[in-house]
Amino acid sequence: MITAGMDLGSKFIKIVILKDGEIIARVKMLSGFEQEVTANDAMKEACEQAGIESDAIDRIVATGVGRSIAPFAHNKLTEVGAAARGAIARLPETRTVIDVGAEEGRAILITPEGKVRDFAINEKCAAGSGTFTETMARALELELAEFGQLSLKSDKVIPMNAQCAVFAESEVVSLLHAKTPKHDIARAVHDAIASRIVSMARRVSVEKEVLLVGGMAYNVGFVASMKRTLEMEIHVADEPDYVPAEGAAWTAYDKASAI
Amino acid sequence: MPKYQTEPLKCWKKAKELRDKYYLDYATAHERGGLRWTGGAWAFDAIPAGLGDDVYPITGEPYAAGIAFNKPFSLRCLEEAESKGWARDLCAYMRNYWGSMYLDEYNTGGKYPKPDFAFQDHICCSHAKWYQHVAEYKNIPYFCIDISVGPYKDLNEDRLMFVVNQMHESIEFLEKTTGRTYDDEKLIEAVKNDCRLTSVWAEICALNRNIPAPLDEKTMYSLYVFGTLQKAKKEFADFYEELRDEVQDRVDRGIAAIANERCRLMSDTQPPWGFLKVFRYLEGYGALSVGSLYSFGLIGIWEDKPDGTWGPRTTPMDKGIPIDTRDQALRILADWNLSKPEFQHFYDAGLKTKMMLRIVKEWKLDGVMLHMNRGCEGLSCGISENRLGIAEAGVPVMTFEGNMGDEREFDEIKTRDRMDTFMETLGLERSES
Numbered sequence: 001m002i003t004a005g006m007d008l009g010s011k012f013i014k015i016v017i018l019k020d021g022e023i024i025a026r027v028k029m030l031s032g033f034e035q036e037v038t039a040n041d042a043m044k045e046a047c048e049q050a051g052i053e054s055d056a057i058d059r060i061v062a063t064g065v066g067r068s069i070a071p072f073a074h075n076k077l078t079e080v081g082a083a084a085r086g087a088i089a090r091l092p093e094t095r096t097v098i099d100v101g102a103e104e105g106r107a108i109l110i111t112p113e114g115k116v117r118d119f120a121i122n123e124k125c126a127a128g129s130g131t132f133t134e135t136m137a138r139a140l141e142l143e144l145a146e147f148g149q150l151s152l153k154s155d156k157v158i159p160m161n162a163q164c165a166v167f168a169e170s171e172v173v174s175l176l177h178a179k180t181p182k183h184d185i186a187r188a189v190h191d192a193i194a195s196r197i198v199s200m201a202r203r204v205s206v207e208k209e210v211l212l213v214g215g216m217a218y219n220v221g222f223v224a225s226m227k228r229t230l231e232m233e234i235h236v237a238d239e240p241d242y243v244p245a246e247g248a249a250w251t252a253y254d255k256a257s258a259i
Numbered sequence: 260m261p262k263y264q265t266e267p268l269k270c271w272k273k274a275k276e277l278r279d280k281y282y283l284d285y286a287t288a289h290e291r292g293g294l295r296w297t298g299g300a301w302a303f304d305a306i307p308a309g310l311g312d313d314v315y316p317i318t319g320e321p322y323a324a325g326i327a328f329n330k331p332f333s334l335r336c337l338e339e340a341e342s343k344g345w346a347r348d349l350c351a352y353m354r355n356y357w358g359s360m361y362l363d364e365y366n367t368g369g370k371y372p373k374p375d376f377a378f379q380d381h382i383c384c385s386h387a388k389w390y391q392h393v394a395e396y397k398n399i400p401y402f403c404i405d406i407s408v409g410p411y412k413d414l415n416e417d418r419l420m421f422v423v424n425q426m427h428e429s430i431e432f433l434e435k436t437t438g439r440t441y442d443d444e445k446l447i448e449a450v451k452n453d454c455r456l457t458s459v460w461a462e463i464c465a466l467n468r469n470i471p472a473p474l475d476e477k478t479m480y481s482l483y484v485f486g487t488l489q490k491a492k493k494e495f496a497d498f499y500e501e502l503r504d505e506v507q508d509r510v511d512r513g514i515a516a517i518a519n520e521r522c523r524l525m526s527d528t529q530p531p532w533g534f535l536k537v538f539r540y541l542e543g544y545g546a547l548s549v550g551s552l553y554s555f556g557l558i559g560i561w562e563d564k565p566d567g568t569w570g571p572r573t574t575p576m577d578k579g580i581p582i583d584t585r586d587q588a589l590r591i592l593a594d595w596n597l598s599k600p601e602f603q604h605f606y607d608a609g610l611k612t613k614m615m616l617r618i619v620k621e622w623k624l625d626g627v628m629l630h631m632n633r634g635c636e637g638l639s640c641g642i643s644e645n646r647l648g649i650a651e652a653g654v655p656v657m658t659f660e661g662n663m664g665d666e667r668e669f670d671e672i673k674t675r676d677r678m679d680t681f682m683e684t685l686g687l688e689r690s691e692s
Binding site: 078204 | 643646647656658677683
């Protein structure tokens, strides 16, 4: 049985194809302005990678902010449902999933069966998201990977407002004018985001094992801040931004198997 | 396939006519030699009723909710209030109302009809200042009753008299302000109407315990409003009895609010008035909100029944308590209104959680949707505590941010997305997907 999951995120479109429960293709493309066109291109590339024709796929499930316009999809799944299913596939012991992508941060509490018990999503501000980190890195004239690495060199705690991306950016500018070293500013930014995400996660409670997924989990500075703020060990998924797409593919697999 | 039969409410047209007449009566009161007053929906409107049958109120919250539904006008009102220097995070109702006043435009057309006096009570910080500002801006007399006497469970004689004594003073104020002689018989009649209307509304809400629910909350919003417009008005109390009989008939015949009911929810606080369609969106899942502490308890007056359930409070008339004098009427009016469920959680979020969990259990609900309403600090204060209490009780709960009266603070797409997620966690799929 061949199934696929499509995650139409605000920045990247990710596609995962499973064959009998094994991943046989993984593709990621910048979403761009024409998400539907990108989704078609990504699916074509995924099928080539898997060595299959697109009509060989038994079921496709779409997730992500753009899921409503997803071509080919048989079913739609919310980002929360996709991240939860993907997390259970990666680490069955997961009880809390923290998913931080380009646009949103989410905390999801799941049952041992992988069902969502409770969830929280960041509200109307980009301050808890990957896009905010990119903006801050740009303000410091750093590449994103460099921004994460650099923050590990800091041992200073500088409080920063992460309730509003605009105010936080102006604080970064103030710190720059005060000749604060870049690595301290980088850590302050990551600590602020982590503080916001952890506060949201604690609204639904944080239970072991915790799995961090989403594109922000690539950022080592953010991961370190999350561990410090949560005061516990967390698991960081490999290729963390694929987890929701995998969750969608697994949901397609579950649905196709149930027929 | 639809499971239940459904049909429109027969008294819907009458409800609309009564509502339109209310706003028209207020606007045209002076043409008939009558008086106009303004205040909040929580005001003791039975008291000005003693001035005569030609005294018409306009209550700020439903008026402002109507403005919020009229989005282009609402935006102008909000911007006008902000241009005067008022902060954007103040009560959204208040800003819409003030905007209408500043622009000198009435939501239903024409100029903003200047009230002759303002009559209010201190239910929250905004309410305390709202009509004080109206009075200053329009140069009209103002009387406000302080009702900060704590929750009803702690009410004692001293606390009750603190309110009743102010009510007596308010009658002296009304006589002096209007030059009219106060009629205690009209007060007594109005108090009886208040008790009757608010008890019958609770009776209507209690009928929604039935499966399928005869009413959905979006429809209830258009009906509960009479209790916010003028609780002491005979025509409105009569209308609620008519509505109660129709809803009972729907229950008897198994008529549902939505044909595919399979998930029963409750909401909380005022909804985003400009986006009530989100309730219709839920129907795609077979989900409906059967009410809330807000729609049940802002108007309805409730009591514990012998079987342990929550039911309409027995009126003083049914208990045979005499209401023959001004003092008796005012004591009953104060006691009755201070027992309003929505009043209680201004003092303790825990009391609200208890009432909400009671509704979840008795109305057989599957989940709770909490509106973290930036437009109303009074009703939103403590919502996170409520959320925690509901979640700890094992009841599925979701939150969404918004504003009841400022569409700039409501994201419809995100809210729908949040609802999709909540429905998914409850194992529901949209019928059209």
